[in-house]
Amino acid sequence: xxxxxxxxxxxxxxxxxxxxxxxxxxxxxxxxxxxxxxxxxxxxxxxxxxxxxxxxxxxxxxxxxxxxxxxxxxxxxxxxxxxxxxxxxxxxxxxxxxxxxxxxxxxxxxxxxxxxxxxxxxxxxxxxxxxx
Amino acid sequence: xxxxxxxxxxxxxxxxxxxxxxxxxxxxxxxxxxxxxxxxxxxxxxxxxxxxxxxxxxxxxxxxxxxxxxxxxxxxxxxxxxxxxxxxxxxxxxxxxxxxxxxxxxxxxxxxxxxxxxxxxxxxxxxxx
Numbered sequence: 715x716x717x718x719x720x721x722x723x724x725x726x727x728x729x730x731x732x733x734x735x736x737x738x739x740x741x742x743x744x745x746x747x748x749x750x751x752x753x754x755x756x757x758x759x760x761x762x763x764x765x766x767x768x769x770x771x772x773x774x775x776x777x778x779x780x781x782x783x784x785x786x787x788x789x790x791x792x793x794x795x796x797x798x799x800x801x802x803x804x805x806x807x808x809x810x811x812x813x814x815x816x817x818x819x820x821x822x823x824x825x826x827x828x829x830x831x832x833x834x835x836x837x838x839x840x841x842x843x844x845x846x
Numbered sequence: 847x848x849x850x851x852x853x854x855x856x857x858x859x860x861x862x863x864x865x866x867x868x869x870x871x872x873x874x875x876x877x878x879x880x881x882x883x884x885x886x887x888x889x890x891x892x893x894x895x896x897x898x899x900x901x902x903x904x905x906x907x908x909x910x911x912x913x914x915x916x917x918x919x920x921x922x923x924x925x926x927x928x929x930x931x932x933x934x935x936x937x938x939x940x941x942x943x944x945x946x947x948x949x950x951x952x953x954x955x956x957x958x959x960x961x962x963x964x965x966x967x968x969x970x971x972x973x974x975x
Contacts, residue, residue, distance in 0.1 A: 730954045732931035733923035748923070780848050804963075809866045811848045811969075818855065822848075822969040824866035828958065837929055839954045841969040845862070846855050 728843045737765055737827060737834045744768040747838045750821050753777070754812050758825065758836040765806050765827045765836065766798040775816035782809040799827060818846040847878065858974065866967040868958070874898070877968045883940050883947055890964050895934050895955065903940045903947075910937035918952065929956040948973050 731750055737760050738745040744757030747767075754777065755770040771777040771789040779787050781797055789795045799806035806827040813820050825838040847865040854860050863878045874889040880902075887898040901907035922931055932955040941947045951970040958965065 728918045728935075728950075728952055729921070730918060730931070730933045730952065731921045731923065732926040732929070732954070732956065734925035734929060735923075736925075780850055782848055804868055804961075807866075809848065809864070809967075811850060811862060811864050813850065813852070813862070820850075820852070820862050820969070820971070822862075822864035822866075822967060824965065824967045826965070835925060837926065837956060837958075837965075839926075839931065839956055839965070839967055841864075841952045841954050841967060843950070843952065843969065843971060845852055845860060845971060 728841070731840045731842075732838070733840075734835055734837045736832060737836050739833075745836070747825065747836055748823060748840045750823075750840045750842045753814050753819055753842065754821055754823070754840075756823060756825070756838060756840075758827075758838075760834070764798055764801070765834065766796050767808060767825060768794050768796050769810075769812075770794040773814055773816055775814065778813045778815070780811045780813075799825065805829075819844050849880075852971075854973075860974075861972040863970040863972065864968060866965060868963040868965050870963055875966075877953070877966065878951065878970050880949075880972060883972065884938070884949065886936075886951065886968070886970070888953065888966055888968075890955075890966070895932075895953065895966070897934070897936055897953070899936075899938055901940050903942065905940055905942040905946070908939045926956075929958065931956055945974070 735745045744759035748756040777789045821842040852860040878886040885900040934953045936951040956965040
């Protein structure tokens with residue numbers, strides 16, 4: 715295998731962020747979990763109906779999000795949306811792709827909730843990359 | 847797996863694929879699939895993540911010589927260090943000579959020692975060369 719034509723362009727501005735936090739419960743503010751590229755902020759809480767993510771769009775343009783098992787949502791500038799984690803055999807889980815046309819960037823986020831001696835812990839990982 | 851079409855500046859079309867799976871060590875699993883281009887499998891062996899690219903085109907598969915050295919920033923927040931986050935990168939081209947397609951994949955991992963699983967997440971950006 716050699717270096718192929720068209721394969722030599724450098725990857726630029728790719729980022730991997732890993733975050734974990736205790737799940738906020740009751741009336742507490744959602745606990746910040748991930749913040750990426752000034753493109754998306756993710757926090758987690760459980761208000762008694764199961765864990766849910768609060769996804770905030772800090773940008774000045776709509777954030778288009780595809781959520782696995784849910785569908786597409788769009789978050790207006792400076793607004794948030796709440797998405798419940800899906801109940802799966804391994805525990806609550808959510809996988810989404812967020813696309814910012816204004817920033818020409820795409821972000822993949824995966825979050826699960828894991829048991830721990832201190833209560834449920836949300837564990838998230840985000841991969842972000844520019845698309846231009 | 848999630849797949850979305852992108853329109854790049856200048857009108858070129860691209861595609862983003864992403865997937866996340868919990869794997870046990872030694873188990874090979876498909877991570878990304880573009881039915882016209884490639885299939886990417888991964889397997890965790892010890893501390894190593896092995897990747898397998900199946901070329902579904904009539905052209906040659908070429909893997910970048912820069913694997914492992916892209917400009918990728920990593921950050922660990924809160925309690926995440928206890929899950930031993932890691933990452934890997936892969937870049938390859940497939941397709942006929944006059945229509946090469948380049949795919950850049952970033953793979954991120956987390957280890958859940960109490961249940962013996964590794965979460966493997968991947969994002970691939972597919973571009974016409």
